[in-house]
Amino acid sequence: MGNQEAVKPKKRLSNSNLLFLIAGVIFVLMYVAAIFIYPESFLQFQTFFDLFNNNAPLIIMTLGLCIVMIGGGIDISIGSVCGLVTMVCAVLLESGIGSVLGAWSVLGAILLAIVTGLAFGLLHGYLVAYLKIQPFIITLAGLFLANGLMTTIHKDPINVNNVYFKSLMEPLKHPDLGTVNRHNVFIPFEIKQGVIIALVLVGLLVVLMKWTRFGRNVYAVGGNSQSALMLGINVKRTVFFTYVICGLTAGIAGFVWLLSTGGANVGNAAGFEIKAIASAIIGGTLLNGGVGNLLGSPIGVVTLGTINEVIRVADIPSNFQTIISGLMLYLFIVLQSIVMSLRSGRKFRIDLPPWLKPPWLRNRKKEESQEMKK
């Protein structure tokens, strides 16, 4: 039956890896360009590390969000949950209980962060997976709930002065390594604890998504949940756990936030769900689900961070940061859809509504349809 010669497929990257590769290449190109334009800032290694130092909570949040998005859902509560966690942890550390517990108070704060995040994750997961409610609406409710709780617990900014927590906040430094900044001050090399937590989580979750049954089930459900059901996958349970993981990472992100800023106030992480969604998309996770690589989340975050850094160094007013981030996002989404439609063998055409179409395009369309007839 001539099976031997038949098997010779072209080697092709999967969509997830392709989009991840594009994200990586764009980040590198952008960073190299930044080095050429502003060498005094971007040639310093610390600038690169600071991208991570400043964005560790966002990276952690984005990881969980990516998992939900790969499973075909969305979670817009993560920013508020993260902010709520910073507040409850700070209140705990500064309260009477915190001082009674001593060193254990730090552990208590970690547990509290995890429990708070998990609680939201469990609630959202249950409502979305088992009651089949639109994830957007459910997590919007979660956003309000977490936000309201945060302002109710404590209105004023808190600075954490708990000694044990303070000692944990110390970044890892190396006195001899380091760089000189543009004001000719020597800055020693430093990496915050949060970055290490973020990197460990990246490693763990990448393994989860690539090498475990659960991870592959998430991809299957995001790709086509009806098919996944027919293939014998427990779709509800899979979706449920994506939200649980997302809640958990939002909680951890809150703790890391507190760890890197040492203070909580009601504005913490406000609007970060949007930044996380943007980072996830830039990192190559599709909103439709089923496509994405978790390594793309840190890349997406630092790409956004680089844009902001360039704008800061160039002394452009900060409101332009948001404008340019917005424009970048448009660019990425259009680019992704072009790449995806080219891959699926469709010809890419810019389709305009008929009333917007210039006359020369109208004619071309007619010719095309006549050709098709032949």
Added chain:
Amino acid sequence: MQSEKIIEMEGICKSFPGVKALSNVDFALRKGEIHALMGENGAGKSTLIKVITGVYEKDAGRIVIDEKPIHFKSPQEAQNSGIGTVYQEITLCPNLTVAENMFIGRGRNAFVQWKEMNAKAAKLLSSLGIPASPTQELSSCSLAVQQMIAIARAVDMDCKVLILDEPTSSLDEDEVKKLFELMRELKARGVGIIFITHFIDQVYEISDRITVLRNGELIGEYAVSELPQIELIAKMMGKTLDDVTKIRKHEPVTSKASIPVFESKALSSAAGVRPFNFTIQKGEVNGFAGLLGSGRSESARAIFAADKVTGGEVKIKGKRVKIKTPLHAMKQGIGYLPEDRKGDGIIDELSVRDNIILALQVMKGFFKPFSRKQAECFSDEFIKSLKIKTPSVNTPISSLSGGNQQKVILARWLLTNPGYLILDEPTRGIDVGTKVEIQKLVIKLAEGGMSLTFISSEIDEMLRTCSRLIVMKDREIVGELAGMNVTEHDVMHAIAQGGER
């Protein structure tokens, strides 16, 4: 050679509210045979399959598999007992690799052993001759290969029975050939295959045995070699004439001089119907005849622009017009009563009144609503004239019977006073009395000067109402029959011959 039976079904009955989907059907599948299950739409093929695979529970009857009586409660259970099903739509995940699609959802291991899985998949793929690599993403495979991967998955689950529900409808000729090779290979291994398709030629190419169903009843089981095509078609369509009042059909309109109400040249649509020419005169009733999937509905939908029109030109009363959307068609006085009453026609939540005035409202524009009184006046008129049985005009349409729902939709179109009305399967799933009423109405409307196209799976209905039949096969017009003396035999002959071309 009497081979052993894998599945034996006896006296299977299944009814849904208002419909008897299967009554007393027997079916048997033997080891290593390809058994085609044939029948027109609504004949009960898919219901029978769903009873086997545990999607539906049977009301009565006995299913014996491997000499053990069984009673599946879910598709999963059927799968575990060795019954693999491959549906018309591919139920795999496009974003996973080929190997993953074959093994996902089966193991109990928490971790994925990629190497082992790929090796197993490669072995299986090459043993079945499927041209795909295990590490390839499924979406990069052609539809046929995807279909075969779905089959490979079923085969690897040690299936004894493989059910293929219209596997070829989205495949081209080469792909069908590959699929058939695979089916023959499986047959040689002793797998019993149930094959459902609308393509008669394919049945004759690959099957060993045919079971024909019609209206939920078993017509018979035949060896392929003993059943000529034309007899199969006759059996599928059924020749029993309802012994109802003879409906008088009038002479075909022959005045060639008059300008046709509707005329199309080389009209084609995105739904894949071949470019066709079509005309209809004032007061004429004609119809598209053919088996299901022959392109009858697609042609009607192309005329109404319900599918995207991709070419051809259209003249209405001799004037060239552009019809790009159903709204254009409606403004030109064309009405279309869709085949899928539930999906395309009725709007469940709305009342009878709102359903009736819907089309007229769309034409008038949504910003100029009818007054309640006006709407009720319209509705009352049609409820009376069409004898719609409804408690009141405000009753939600979903609580009416199928026949009455159909009449409501008919009323909707009559209210717009179309010059040309297309009725696609208006009599499906409704009782005999209402069927006759609708047929009579068609004749009456034509006498009043309306042009109608009447499409039905029941050929005798079309013969009674239409003065001209356009015969279709495989999405192409293959003939035309006109006059008073056309018989069912002529129609079947035209269909059967059309294929030999």
